[in-house]
Amino acid sequence: MSLIELKDIVKQFKRGTEDLTILRRVSLSVEKGEFLAIVGPSGSGKSTLMNTIGLLDMPTSGSYILDGVVTEKLKDDQLAEVRNKKIGFIFQQFNLLPRLTAIENVELPMIYAGISKKERRERGMRMLETLGMGGRSHHRPSELSGGQQQRVAIARALAIGPAILLADEPTGALDSATGQEVLELMIELNQAGNTIVLITHDLHIAEHAKRVVTIRDGEIVSDKHNKVPTERQATEVSV
Ligand SMILES: Nc1ncnc2c1ncn2[C@@H]1O[C@H](COP(=O)(O)OP(=O)(O)O)[C@@H](O)[C@H]1O
Numbered sequence: 001m002s003l004i005e006l007k008d009i010v011k012q013f014k015r016g017t018e019d020l021t022i023l024r025r026v027s028l029s030v031e032k033g034e035f036l037a038i039v040g041p042s043g044s045g046k047s048t049l050m051n052t053i054g055l056l057d058m059p060t061s062g063s064y065i066l067d068g069v070v071t072e073k074l075k076d077d078q079l080a081e082v083r084n085k086k087i088g089f090i091f092q093q094f095n096l097l098p099r100l101t102a103i104e105n106v107e108l109p110m111i112y113a114g115i116s117k118k119e120r121r122e123r124g125m126r127m128l129e130t131l132g133m134g135g136r137s138h139h140r141p142s143e144l145s146g147g148q149q150q151r152v153a154i155a156r157a158l159a160i161g162p163a164i165l166l167a168d169e170p171t172g173a174l175d176s177a178t179g180q181e182v183l184e185l186m187i188e189l190n191q192a193g194n195t196i197v198l199i200t201h202d203l204h205i206a207e208h209a210k211r212v213v214t215i216r217d218g219e220i221v222s223d224k225h226n227k228v229p230t231e232r233q234a235t236e237v238s239v
């Protein structure tokens with residue numbers, strides 16, 4: 001079975017008395033180990049699709065099986081539990097808590113996952129070191145550059161050992177050189193076995209994914225496999 005199985009997903013929002021249909025019978029399967037980019041113009045429904053995949057929002061209709069879990073039958077607390085265990089989120093604006101240090105931010109999802117204090121600290125430090133942020137573990141987000149903040153956010157996403165890394169415009173708030181570094185990091189993480197679903201409107205980034213799904217007006221209009229770039233060397237990041 002696929003890691004992600006979306007079938008005929010419809011998402012509607014109410015605006016006044018009107019029903020707006022944002023996702024129109026979207027079906028998508030993603031296998032373990034894929035690096036999938038979802039591209040499309042602004043307003044096409046990318047974030048709505050990401051929120052569905054990430055169990056942040058429930059579809060109006062359709063079925064979604066995540067890593068064998070039939071999600072439409074779950075109650076809110078069960079959804080939160082599945083989300084906390086299986087999904088590592090990476091956002092455009094990093095979404096780090098400003099009052100917490102880098103290591104405390106990385107530890108946060110592990111608290112929800114019920115991991116002991118000692119193990120949280122050990123695992124968190126290992127993640128930060130893997131991402132080249134070991135020396136910044138006690139800095140607060142405001143003391144870090146954008147690229148460094150995104151590395152902390154990626155460490156946070158990885159710390160629970162998620163089934164999927166889900167990234168919505170992860171380079172959107174970074175300059176192009178830093179964005180390129182974060183992209184290369186994502187490629188390495190995929191080569192190390194992580195399944196990545198990345199949402200972007202940047203076609204350069206999409207070129208580096210193994211598979212590109214294009215969404216327009218809430219519908220998948222193409223689904224293509226890229227040639228895997230052969231010049232990439234074996235992974236340096238292993239988590
Ligand atoms: N909570 C909401 N209520 C009403 N409309 C929404 C809501 N969320 C998104 N939309 C609308 O859905 C459409 C797609 O939004 P979104 O998924 O954010 O697109 P994208 O990420 O591709 O830019 C937009 O027209 C947006 O205004």
Ligand SMILES: [Mg+2]
Pocket residue numbers: 046047048
């Ligand atoms: Mg969006």
